[in-house]
Structure formats: C-alpha cells, structure tokens
Amino acid sequence: MAVAPIPFQLPNITKFKIALCQLSVTSDKNQNLDRASRSIRFSVEQGAKLVVLPEMWNCPYSSDYFAKYAEDFDNRDASPTWSMLSEAACCHGITIIGGSLPEWDHGRLYNTCCIFGPDGKLKAKHRKIHLFDIDIPGEISFKESDTFTAGDQPTIVDTEVGRIGIGICHDIRFPELAALYRKRGVDIICYPGAFNMSTGELLWELVQRARAVDNQLFVATCSPSRNSTGSYTIWGHSTLVGPSGEIIVTSGHEETTVIAEIDYSNIQLQRKSLPLDDQKREDIYKFIDVHELNP
Numbered sequence: 197m198a199v200a201p202i203p204f205q206l207p208n209i210t211k212f213k214i215a216l217c218q219l220s221v222t223s224d225k226n227q228n229l230d231r232a233s234r235s236i237r238f239s240v241e242q243g244a245k246l247v248v249l250p251e252m253w254n255c256p257y258s259s260d261y262f263a264k265y266a267e268d269f270d271n272r273d274a275s276p277t278w279s280m281l282s283e284a285a286c287c288h289g290i291t292i293i294g295g296s297l298p299e300w301d302h303g304r305l306y307n308t309c310c311i312f313g314p315d316g317k318l319k320a321k322h323r324k325i326h327l328f329d330i331d332i333p334g335e336i337s338f339k340e341s342d343t344f345t346a347g348d349q350p351t352i353v354d355t356e357v358g359r360i361g362i363g364i365c366h367d368i369r370f371p372e373l374a375a376l377y378r379k380r381g382v383d384i385i386c387y388p389g390a391f392n393m394s395t396g397e398l399l400w401e402l403v404q405r406a407r408a409v410d411n412q413l414f415v416a417t418c419s420p421s422r423n424s425t426g427s428y429t430i431w432g433h434s435t436l437v438g439p440s441g442e443i444i445v446t447s448g449h450e451e452t453t454v455i456a457e458i459d460y461s462n463i464q465l466q467r468k469s470l471p472l473d474d475q476k477r478e479d480i481y482k483f484i485d486v487h488e489l490n491p
C-alpha cells in the first residue's frame with residue numbers, strides 16, 4: 197500500500213534568509229577554509245539564518261585530490277574543516293549545510309555533507325548516494341566510483357529553519373529521492389553541487405526546477421565558482437527555486453554570495469491551489485505492469 201505523504205505543516209519560522217556561498221576553490225586548503233569562513237560571516241551580516249556551501253569546497257574537484265584532502269570526522273582534532281564549520285555555526289547562531297567534503301571512515305572515502313545547528317553540533321551527515329560516473333567521448337570522462345564509496349541513506353534533518361532534505365550534486369538527477377523527501381514532509385532540499393560544462397548548460401537549471409515543481413517545495417543548490425585551470429571545469433550558477441518551479445535567485449559562474457528570502461507560506465499556497473498529492477493516482481502507477489502496456 198502506498199504510504200500517505202506527511203501533510204504540510206508550516207514550520208515555526210515562516211520567513212528567513214538563505215545564503216548560497218559560491219566559493220572559488222584552490223589547491224590551498226587553508227585558503228579555501230578562510231574564504232568559506234569569510235563568506236559565512238558576510239552571509240550572517242546580510243541576515244542569513246541558513247547558509248549553504250558547495251560540493252567539494254575544501255578540495256579541488258579531482259580524483260587526484262580527494263584522498264589527500266580527506267578528513268576523518270571521528271578525529272576532530274585532525275579535522276580543521278569540521279572545526280571551522282562547527283565554530284562558525286555556533287558563533288553566528290545559524291544552520292550550516294556544509295557543502296561536501298572528502299571524508300575518511302575506516303579506510304573508505306565518501307563524498308559527505310555535514311549539517312551543523314546553531315549550537316555548533318553536528319545534526320546530520322549525508323554521504324552522496326549516486327556517484328557521478330560519466331563518459332562522453334571527446335567531452336568529459338569522470339568516475340567518482342574509482343575513489344568514493346556510495347552512501348546508502350537518504351538524509352532528512354529537522355532544523356530551526358524547517359525540515360531539510362539533502363542530496364549532493366548527481367543525487368539531483370534522481371527524482372525518486374526528492375519524491376521520498378517530499379513524502380516525509382521536507383520543506384527544502386539542499387543540493388551542494390559541482391555540475392560541469394558539458395551537462396550544466398542544458399540540465400542544471402532544468403533538474404532543479406523539475407525537483408521543485410514536481411514536489412512543490414524549495415530547492416537550493418550551491419556550486420563552487422568556475423575554475424579555468426583543472427581538468428574538470430565547473431558550471432557554477434548556484435540557485436534558489438520556489439515551489440512552483442520559479443527561479444527566486446541565481447548567480448553567474450564567478451565567486452559570489454547569493455542571499456534570498458524563503459517564505460514557506462508559498463508551499464502552502466501552491467499546494468492548496470494545485471493539490472498534486474490528492475490528484476496522484478498511485479493505484480495506476482503501481483498496478484499497471486510495464487509488460488501490459490501497448491508498445
């Protein structure tokens with residue numbers, strides 16, 4: 197039997213500011229940490245209560261670097277990135293979606309997003325579920341599964357700024373994950389990401405708007421800024437999309453911090469005027485076997 201979605205409940209906080217820190221990433225880890233820390237401080241000065249960082253912001257997006265830059269989060273003293281994020285969340289009293297970082301755990305490497313609450317404590321950890329393996333001859337070849345182990349859990353976290361679902365970059369291509377989050381009452385899905393020049397132009401905005409409009413919720417993405425040196429060129433364009441698929445704010449490809457307001461009453465409005473949940477025909481999707489369909 198299909199599980200009924202959790203009905204929308206307006207979170208305690210209805211309106212707040214979100215910041216998307218589109219950071220320039222270098223091969224100097226300390227410099228990356230410094231940049232992130234300054235961008236978080238700037239976001240707070242602009243009134244942000246939720247700050248989102250990009251995929252792989254302490255480390256260049258390259259299989260040659262992931263292991264070298266990885267940190268073991270169980271060994272906090274040896275995890276400068278963890279310490280910086282935890283201190284920033286606590287000192288500014290905000291929620292931080294910590295982008296993603298290469299994480300060591302018992303000899304395995306994960307592409308991991310850490311979420312910190314305003315007390316500086318870790319609230320959740322999402323390990324990228326769908327690893328990015330692509331091979332378009334003459335254009336792009338990248339195989340995350342050569343270095344990373346895939347996560348095996350969706351991540352839903354209750355925060356001061358609503359119920360948040362997490363995905364990392366390629367996770368956004370899988371509508372099932374977003375639909376699951378919607379069913380579990382998520383208000384906003386945050387996807388730290390680092391799309392590339394081959395797929396970015398055609399698809400990056402499209403998939404964000406699709407996930408938002410299908411599920412009538414907010415989608416926030418945060419990318420590193422475009423690098424012109426490495427073998428993998430990043431598309432950029434961090435964006436906030438609203439529950440009717442509208443782009444609320446977006447950036448170019450340069451380093452920037454984007455601030456926008458989220459108003460959760462828009463979810464309520466959208467779902468009331470167009471009650472997709474009530475209109476869904478799970479009976480049909482479930483019971484018609486693909487072999488019964490006419491070719």
Ligand SMILES: NC(=O)CCC(=O)C(=O)O
Nearest residue numbers: 328365366390391392395
């Ligand atoms: N880092 C990634 O997961 C990139 C995903 C991507 O570019 C895609 O086309 O999918």
